Amino acid sequence: MKPTTFQIAGGCLLGLWAMAAVNAPMHAQEPQPPAAVVAPQDAQAAPTSIVDGVYTPDQAKRGEQLYGQFCASCHGPALTGGEMAPALTGGDFATDWIGLTLNDLFERMRVSMPQDQPGALSRQQNADVLAFMLSAGKYPAGKTELPKEAEVLKTIKFEAPKSSGL
Amino acid sequence: MSRRAFRSLPVLLAVAAGVTWATVSMTGQTTGQPSTAKGDWPAYNADLRGTRYSPLDQITADNFSKMEVAWRFKTDNLGSRPEFKLEGTPLVVNGTMYATGGTRRSVFALKADTGELLWVHAELEGERGKYAPRQLSGRGVSYWTDGKGDDRIVYVTTGYKLIELNAKTGGVIPGFGKDGVIDLKVGMITGSGQPIDLIKGEAGLHATPTVAGNIILVGSSFKEGMTIATHNNTKGEVRAFDAHTGKLLWTFHTIPHPGEFGNDTWENDSWKENGNTGVWTQMSVDEEAGLAYLPVEDPASDFYGGHRPGNNLFGDSLVCVDLKTGQRKWHYQIVHHPIWDYDLSSAPLLADVMIDGKLRKIVALPTKETFLYVFDRITGQPIWPIEERPVPQSDVPGEKTSKTQPFPTKPPAYSRQSVTENDLIDWTPELHEKALEQFRMYKNGPMFNPGVVSQAGGPIAAMTIGTAGGGTNWPGGSFDPVTNIAYLYACNSCLTPIGLIEPPAGFETDVRYVAGQAGAAFRIAEAAGAGSYADAPTVNNRGRGAAPAGRGAAAGDRANAPAAGGNRGGTTVQGLSILKPPYSTISAINLSKGEIVWQVPHGDTPDAIRNNPALKGMNIPKTGQSGYNIGTLVTKTLVIAGDGQVTTTPEHPRGAMLRAYDKATGKQVGEVLMPAPQSGSPMTYKVNGKQYIIVAVSGGNYSGEYIAFSVPSEALTTNQRQR
Numbered sequence: 001m002k003p004t005t006f007q008i009a010g011g012c013l014l015g016l017w018a019m020a021a022v023n024a025p026m027h028a029q030e031p032q033p034p035a036a037v038v039a040p041q042d043a044q045a046a047p048t049s050i051v052d053g054v055y056t057p058d059q060a061k062r063g064e065q066l067y068g069q070f071c072a073s074c075h076g077p078a079l080t081g082g083e084m085a086p087a088l089t090g091g092d093f094a095t096d097w098i099g100l101t102l103n104d105l106f107e108r109m110r111v112s113m114p115q116d117q118p119g120a121l122s123r124q125q126n127a128d129v130l131a132f133m134l135s136a137g138k139y140p141a142g143k144t145e146l147p148k149e150a151e152v153l154k155t156i157k158f159e160a161p162k163s164s165g166l
Numbered sequence: 167m168s169r170r171a172f173r174s175l176p177v178l179l180a181v182a183a184g185v186t187w188a189t190v191s192m193t194g195q196t197t198g199q200p201s202t203a204k205g206d207w208p209a210y211n212a213d214l215r216g217t218r219y220s221p222l223d224q225i226t227a228d229n230f231s232k233m234e235v236a237w238r239f240k241t242d243n244l245g246s247r248p249e250f251k252l253e254g255t256p257l258v259v260n261g262t263m264y265a266t267g268g269t270r271r272s273v274f275a276l277k278a279d280t281g282e283l284l285w286v287h288a289e290l291e292g293e294r295g296k297y298a299p300r301q302l303s304g305r306g307v308s309y310w311t312d313g314k315g316d317d318r319i320v321y322v323t324t325g326y327k328l329i330e331l332n333a334k335t336g337g338v339i340p341g342f343g344k345d346g347v348i349d350l351k352v353g354m355i356t357g358s359g360q361p362i363d364l365i366k367g368e369a370g371l372h373a374t375p376t377v378a379g380n381i382i383l384v385g386s387s388f389k390e391g392m393t394i395a396t397h398n399n400t401k402g403e404v405r406a407f408d409a410h411t412g413k414l415l416w417t418f419h420t421i422p423h424p425g426e427f428g429n430d431t432w433e434n435d436s437w438k439e440n441g442n443t444g445v446w447t448q449m450s451v452d453e454e455a456g457l458a459y460l461p462v463e464d465p466a467s468d469f470y471g472g473h474r475p476g477n478n479l480f481g482d483s484l485v486c487v488d489l490k491t492g493q494r495k496w497h498y499q500i501v502h503h504p505i506w507d508y509d510l511s512s513a514p515l516l517a518d519v520m521i522d523g524k525l526r527k528i529v530a531l532p533t534k535e536t537f538l539y540v541f542d543r544i545t546g547q548p549i550w551p552i553e554e555r556p557v558p559q560s561d562v563p564g565e566k567t568s569k570t571q572p573f574p575t576k577p578p579a580y581s582r583q584s585v586t587e588n589d590l591i592d593w594t595p596e597l598h599e600k601a602l603e604q605f606r607m608y609k610n611g612p613m614f615n616p617g618v619v620s621q622a623g624g625p626i627a628a629m630t631i632g633t634a635g636g637g638t639n640w641p642g643g644s645f646d647p648v649t650n651i652a653y654l655y656a657c658n659s660c661l662t663p664i665g666l667i668e669p670p671a672g673f674e675t676d677v678r679y680v681a682g683q684a685g686a687a688f689r690i691a692e693a694a695g696a697g698s699y700a701d702a703p704t705v706n707n708r709g710r711g712a713a714p715a716g717r718g719a720a721a722g723d724r725a726n727a728p729a730a731g732g733n734r735g736g737t738t739v740q741g742l743s744i745l746k747p748p749y750s751t752i753s754a755i756n757l758s759k760g761e762i763v764w765q766v767p768h769g770d771t772p773d774a775i776r777n778n779p780a781l782k783g784m785n786i787p788k789t790g791q792s793g794y795n796i797g798t799l800v801t802k803t804l805v806i807a808g809d810g811q812v813t814t815t816p817e818h819p820r821g822a823m824l825r826a827y828d829k830a831t832g833k834q835v836g837e838v839l840m841p842a843p844q845s846g847s848p849m850t851y852k853v854n855g856k857q858y859i860i861v862a863v864s865g866g867n868y869s870g871e872y873i874a875f876s877v878p879s880e881a882l883t884t885n886q887r888q889r
Binding site for chain 2: 072073074077080082083084085091092094095099104105112116117
């Protein structure tokens with residue numbers, strides 16, 4: 001194919017490139033969740049951390065299926081990574097996400113995974129895979145499924161699991 | 167549809183851009199050759215000698231921590247999806263910065279003082295890009311000038327084309343190759359001379375071309391070599407092109423053909439049926455002597471050499487060739503019959519050093535195995551004796567290991583080269599016991615521990631360190647050409663268990679043994695970013711609601727076996743490395759004496775260790791951070807490198823630190839916070855009287871970004887402003 005050169009001058013198209021030049025975090029354009037899901041069933045028990053039991057075992061099982069299909073070939077069946085992909089469990093993984101929310105991790109999955117067809121999984125499927133990752137990371141399960149809505153995921157902090165001594 | 171709009175932009179804008187630039191080039195200095203002495207950073211490694219050194223000294227120990235972000239450039243939109251592994255080191259010449267970025271590997275130019283975008287060049291390679299063995303944005307670009315205003319940017323695309331652009335406008339140079347483009351796949355072969363397919367044929371490159379005078383050197387890179395479909399892969403070649411016209415000047419066969427020196431090191435005519443052996447990292451050039459130094463990688467496959475008996479020149483060899491003719495002057499094979507993935511990873515360091523009272527022209531080669539191999543760069547003679555010593559022998563059927571391997575007597579190794587029980591974590595007896603239990607599932611031994619056929623009951627693999635990962639990997643080293651001290655980052659905890667299995671059903675290959683672990687599902691090793699080319703399918707290209715094609719559940723893992731189901735080994739215990747820290751170090755090595763001057767851990771102690779309840783109350787010294795992607799920058803007084811991981815500590819909010827060390831002592835003298843880990847090696851330059859440092863960051867939730875730091879004017883002393 002022919003090479004293409006963009007030449008930016010004067011005021012032309014600066015809007016287009018503003019996105020590239022500005023340090024914008026990647027929280028763009030999540031769909032608005034239905035109101036019923038935004039409000040947790042019991043406001044006082046609303047989880048604020050992934051150690052609070054934020055997914056169900058059934059959801060993790062669904063996620064395991066998807067993980068095997070779309071993720072394991074690079075990240076490994078035990079989520080331990082390889083030459084081409086980082087581990088999704090253990091200290092080095094936790095280091096990347098401690099201090100952020102589950103929505104940050106969800107967004108990384110949504111915009112860039114699976115690597116050859118990012119965005120291929122639905123929000124529900126991504127939530128299920130994330131549930132499996134939490135389960136594999138020995139985070140406790142709970143009674144409510146991990147929601148797929150950004151507003152809720154933003155309220156759940158990523159922390160090191162308490163049980164494994166990390 | 168969107169692509170048509172995308173590609174029509176340059177037609178609309180070219181004229182306006184030309185006008186803008188006419189103004190700039192009248193005020194800029196456009197004559198002569200750029201250099202670090204003028205405040206430029208004109209090559210990936212600052213110069214052709216691999217120094218990564220700049221004499222600038224406005225940024226010092228006194229003010230490093232006062233640096234602020236001058237500007238940032240996010241690379242998300244240089245491609246159809248963001249990149250999370252930005253590895254480039256930008257160039258700056260005459261106040262303009264040039265770099266690559268994004269999943270398209272676009273080239274762009276910015277004003278180096280403000281970060282304002284001047285132009286972008288994108289090469290839309292479609293299928294060819296998708297098949298590329300080395301994806302993502304690569305390491306950057308090269309610069310060529312005639313010194314009289316004809317200034318060009320040279321780079322290699324994802325799909326392996328060599329392109330020259332007008333540095334002022336970003337337009338292709340019509341007189342170079344065909345319309346500014348040379349198809350590097352033309353001339354690449356498999357077997358004894360079969361040309362590779364121009365679309366699907368396997369060849370690519372992350373490294374920048376090397377521009378020396380009017381000659382452009384280009385190497386090649388392939389897929390990860392652990393689980394490959396054939397050992398008769400594309401042969402790595404090193405080629406030289408004329409910078410004016412793109413004419414091919416010479417080709418050096420890194421796998422020698424019949425009649426060429428070294429062909430007989432491929433016994434049974436096996437040169438014919440084996441590939442790889444490329445040069446995938448930066449090369450160095452002694453322009454005065456007219457010599458180029460080529461660090462060559464492994465032949466195929468990485469861990470099994472049964473299809474290529476012999477020493478396999480020039481696999482894992484440092485080769486010195488005549489820059490003008492490509493004729494071999496000398497070579498030194500660092501690893502005979504390579505089966506460890508010890509690929510020569512680093513640009514050779516070319517220094518002029520007083521040794522035992524004599525001025526010597528040396529080449530020093532940092533490596534994954536963390537020996538620094540030092541030679542007279544004209545003659546190829548080792549400066550200090552390198553001894554051939556017996557090494558462990560392989561018992562893998564069909565494999566014939568070399569009886570001996572070269573061991574330098576000086577300088578000493580600057581990181582771990584093998585693992586013993588004494589290296590295992592011992593913070594608590596429980597941790598040590600678990601680590602020991604896992605460790606004993608492996609065949610353990612000294613350096614050059616050869617791979618084993620994996621047994622489910624053990625050994626599941628041969629434990630090695632500094633092999634596939636290094637040690638010092640692609641970022642290479644650095645040195646100060648005034649003091650002749652080299653500064654080398656090394657991972658001190660990058661373990662690679664080497665287990666071999668017969669190819670499982672469903673994996674078609676002619677290689678007798680591939681990397682894998684008995685009892686674990688098989689997994690094909692791919693390079694980082696595989697499948698992520700900007701033209702690879704995205705959800706937008708597919709029918710709404712269509713299920714994406716899965717890759718199947720088959721997957722195995724060699725590096726870390728599953729924790730469940732009995733003792734399956736593994737290199738981590740409770741999320742911690744089975745090894746004691748330091749996890750990584752920066753070492754200063756005196757090239758005149760061949761001695762380590764200082765060595766410090768690099769990087770904050772990871773959160774997972776600092777906040778570990780099991781380790782509460784223990785006084786754990788700074789551990790450094792595991793990883794092999796860290797490169798260094800050397801200035802008049804400082805060694806500068808960023809952390810490869812983010813941390814949150816009492817001293818700083820969540821982020822990764824860019825650090826400055828006193829060159830003389832290794833003591834940290836400054837730090838500034840970056841929002842994400844260093845993923846590309848830092849560089850420095852000066853424009854309009856101000857010194858800047860640019861570093862590429864990315865990883866985790868943070869997509870690729872170049873960040874420029876400088877010291878605010880009010881924080882500079884009068885003296886510093888004048889420097």
